[in-house]
Amino acid sequence: MTVRPILTFPNNLLRKRAIPVKNIDDEVKGLIKDMRDTLLEASGIGLAANQIGVLKRIVVLNIPDQVEMSVFINPEILHKSGRREVSEGCLSFPGYSGIVNRSVSVTVRHIDEAGGKIKITAEQLLSQALEHEIDHLNGILFIDHLKEHEMLSLSVPDYRPHSHDLNVSVDVTEEGKGSEFNEKLYTKIKVEDLKEALSRAHILKEAE
Ligand code: NI
Numbered sequence: 001m002t003v004r005p006i007l008t009f010p011n012n013l014l015r016k017r018a019i020p021v022k023n024i025d026d027e028v029k030g031l032i033k034d035m036r037d038t039l040l041e042a043s044g045i046g047l048a049a050n051q052i053g054v055l056k057r058i059v060v061l062n063i064p065d066q067v068e069m070s071v072f073i074n075p076e077i078l079h080k081s082g083r084r085e086v087s088e089g090c091l092s093f094p095g096y097s098g099i100v101n102r103s104v105s106v107t108v109r110h111i112d113e114a115g116g117k118i119k120i121t122a123e124q125l126l127s128q129a130l131e132h133e134i135d136h137l138n139g140i141l142f143i144d145h146l147k148e149h150e151m152l153s154l155s156v157p158d159y160r161p162h163s164h165d166l167n168v169s170v171d172v173t174e175e176g177k178g179s180e181f182n183e184k185l186y187t188k189i190k191v192e193d194l195k196e197a198l199s200r201a202h203i204l205k206e207a208e
Contacts, residue, residue, distance in 0.1 A: 002034045003041045004052040006091050008190045009141065010197040014092055018048070018055045018137040020074045024115055028056070028073075032113060035060040036069050042182050044091045046129045048136030051092050059133040063126055075110035075134050078119070086128055088142050089155065094181035094191060096198065098152040100145035102128045143203055151205040152198060 007013055021028055031054060039047040039060050049058040059072040082104025089097040107121045108130050122130055132142055143152065183191075198204040 001037045003038045003185065004034050005187075006038065006042060006047075006051050006094075006185045007053055008092050008094065008186060008194045009143070010193070011092075013050055013053050013055065014136070014141060015139045016050065016055055017139050018050055018057045020057050021111075024073065024111075024113065028058070029113070031056065032058060032060065032071055036071075038185070039069065042091050042185055045125070046133045047091060048133045050136050050139075057137045059130075059137065061126070061129050061133065063129065071113045072108070072130070072133070073111040073113070075108050075130065075137070077106050077131070077134055078109050079107040079121075080131075081105050085147065088128070088132065088145075090132070090142050091181075091185075092141070093143070093152070093194065093198075094186055095155055096152045096194075096204075097155045098143065098146045098203075099150045100142055101147060102131055102145075106130055108134070143201070146203060151203050153205040 031049065035047050035049065035052065035058065038052060039062050045063060046059060046061045049056045057074045059075055060069055061072070062069045080103040083101055084104055085099055086102050087097055088100045088102075104127070105121055105123045106127045107119065109117070109119045112118050135141065135144075146152070195204070
């Protein structure tokens with residue numbers, strides 16, 4: 001089991017575009033294994049390879065209530081529909097969440113670990129997670145989608161979705177071990193840097 005450290009904002013690898021995978025060779029398979037181990041350790045919903053410093057177009061998702069983690073190689077959004085507001089967090093922003101706009105459903109084409117070409121239409125958390133993670137592969141972060149006048153807030157254990165969330169109630173920060181993040185995956189300095197960077201970007205709410 002290899003858990004890799006997760007990069008936090010403002011690491012510049014998070015702003016780079018990842019490169020398509022050409023062959024699912026041993027190196028790619030090893031990377032996918034490490035991504036699964038890291039996502040599990042982090043109790044996260046999704047992880048893009050950039051977040052552990054590898055610029056390859058690979059995403060691993062662990063959606064609650066699904067039996068297995070899913071792997072998306074070279075995922076591409078073919079179609080989006082609808083729009084909703086959701087609360088969202090990210091493993092590269094441990095402890096923070098904000099309100100963003102996401103699609104109601106997305107159709108995604110990708111390659112699975114066995115090399116099979118797959119096309120799926122996703123809704124709810126799966127749709128949100130796919131948009132979030134495919135953004136990562138393009139150097140886009142969820143803070144880029146923060147609603148106007150919305151800022152990031154420090155997640156607290158009893159955090160509940162924002163009152164103006166729509167019917168689909170999705171709260172990434174409440175899954176697994178509550179809103180606590182696994183400090184083992186981050187150095188203290190990186191987490192301090194994150195706070196500093198967020199306040200400099202003027203997207204941090206004052207702690208209530
Ligand atoms: Ni993320």
